[in-house]
Amino acid sequence: MKTMLASAALLAGLGLAGLAHAHSPYMLPSTFDVSDRKVVTVQGSFTESFFIPEVAMKSDSYAVIGPDGARKPLTATYLRELALVEVPVEAAGTYRVTTGQRAGRVGKAALIKGEWEFMEPGKAPAGVQVVDMQSITTADVYVTRGAPSTGALAPVGKGLEFQAITHPSDITTGQPAKFVVLYDGKPVADQEVTLSAGGDRYADVKFAPVTVKSDAQGRFQIKPDHSGVYQIQARYRVAPAAEGQPGQSHTYSLTFESLR
Template structure:
């Protein structure tokens, strides 16, 4: 990542409440390089933040790992500071690596099911009359792809569990003016009509809005076109209807970071 890209990284703002969540902080993974050349390792920071990529709350997980170009899942051992986690992955093998937090459980909050969606309740807030209430647990996963040498495909394979994006264009072959394409999956099935927010920035501003807010088509696919070089983040949340009364609800969050070059 060149100096210009790093400036854009540091200035990428996060007006992430626009995604429609009561959670103020959102997850990201940021490598020191996306194109590794012939480097034999990569260093990645993970955090929750309101202003990308200024780390604010350390992102802890029991499942930090890297998927190698051969498709093997290798555990990573994080080092935790107060504001961020740091992981290092070996990249001695040529090809594309997928670095991930894995699925990590977060806080549990009380919410009411109202008109087909969750309404999260404050500590002293009562549920609307007649609405059923549930305990809703957040599950987050943040991912990023890096490549040593030429991009390869094996690490792009979906897990078919939880919320995830399947790359239809290679994340490390992202160019200004060309479409970036993903398919949104939940438990391996495409999510049609699913809202995705795309972030990328210039001036640091708490009022900055997403560059684009897109909706997946009937095949669960979405695309966006980077307008200038820099780092971009795509993120969305999925909150399935609770299966039965008394069961916990789940709020899934997924994010992926990529760099667009000319």
């Protein structure tokens, strides 16, 4: 059992997309409303059960985007199951805490029925071209001191991300929250997005993940049906930009709190 767990942890840490259905990335702050403090601690991890950390999410690009839109690097402390960053939140407004884009391992992938799929060595169907595919993971979370602001919500414009139309600090239980899926700053149509809830370990009725699709303009909405902490996640794969270069398998996640 220990060997199996160690192997799973290693694969998740390397960003193996074949394991992505089991291990999902997330960022989780000690609190979403930071009005009564000047610093907030945020954990980054991979998990099979939200929000129980299993494998520390290592990244050279941890950062915070402040209410003024300025991006500042953060230094992470790594434990076996999670990474921790301390984020200064002295100014009023909303902060975006991010892992930045973290590069994982390079695997083999093939285009099967219009979809890029990771392949075990020698398992690709005959006549199908196999290419290198690198995993890229980004996880974000927003925290707010005082009244919500929008400076930190501006799209980064690189890789896969969600643009919040409904402010993450204003998401209300039972009401739709709206977002746009972007890749390199452009809307992604027909993109699957999965909503997962945490905190149901002791619940009588378990929360089943819900999958929605973006429309032609990349817009989608989700509706949390109970108060708590949630994660929304998408995966988007792109072909190699040129011969000899790997394709990219992007995973993006956003954690938020829903209150009544």
